[in-house]
Amino acid sequence: MCGRFAQAKTREEYLAYLAEEAERNIPYDPLPIGRYNVAPGTRVLLLSERDKQLYLDPVLWGYAPGWWDKPPLINARRETATTSRMFKHLWHHGRAIVFADGWFEWKQEGDMKQPYFIHRADGKPIFMAAIGSTPFERGDTQEGFLIVTMAADDNLAEIHERRPLVLTPEAAREWMRQDISDNEVQSIADDGSVTAGHFTWHAVSKAVGNVKNQGQDLTAPIT
Incomplete structure (x- = not known):
């Protein structure tokens, strides 16, 4: 699952x-x-390819097609996105990347949930696979994008059973290409994923639970 993340650096740094x-x-x-x-x-800010160039567009995080009568979805499961009625066309034609510094996850600890900030141990940015309704530049207010998730591997499963599909920079660039086959897309998702061993995490303030709160202190570790 991915329900919050930090995107704080300059565009150029990503x-x-x-x-x-x-x-x-x-x-x-x-x-x-x-x-x-x-x-x-x-x-x-969502990164995608058009005419073999990269574009950056402000796109709504959430997807609800016209026939969907429930709240918008924010994640799509890697295991079913390629075949489901809801996501299949997005997977094939609306691949994009969300760059970030890390993401937040809430872990049940006794009677409370403790938020954690998960990020690369080497401090590099992360590139999360996304799918969405194109063309992204139209500024659609109904159909936006979703972050692709996968089963959490190794120690990441201690925090939550799901995690974003984070790709290496090389795989992220390939993921956005529009001239590749379905089999190539599958290989990118399978082989280009950044494994759990590259991540670290720490407990953060519960202030992150309020969407109105911003600031670097939200990603800082607490004792």
Whole structure:
């Protein structure tokens, strides 16, 4: 599961891992994005490929097609997204990447839930596989995007049974390509996933539970 994450660095600090400037149609912006508590239902900077160039669009985090009569979904399971009525066309035609510093997860500890911030141990950004309703630049208010999740592996399962499908920078760039086969997409998801051993985590303030709260202190460890 992934219900909150941090996207606080500058665009360039994320994009530098993915593509040369010639491959991007993205204006330079030196200011930090500064979002330490990104929540569903808000617009999030989503990276995708159009005409073999990368674009960055503010897209709604949540997906609810016209026939869906329930609240929007925010995650799609890797195991079923390729075949389900809900997600199949998004998987084939709407692949994108959400870059972030890490994500938050809540662990049941006795009678309470303790939030944790999970991030790469080497401090590098993470690139979460996403699928959504294209074209992303239209600013659709109904159909947005979802983060792809997978079963948590190794020690990450101690925090939560699900985790985002985090890809290596190389795999993330391939994931967004529109000229690859379904089999290639499957291989990218299988072989390009960053394993649990690359992550570390620490307990954080419960203030992250309020979507109105922002600030670097939300990702800082508590004793």
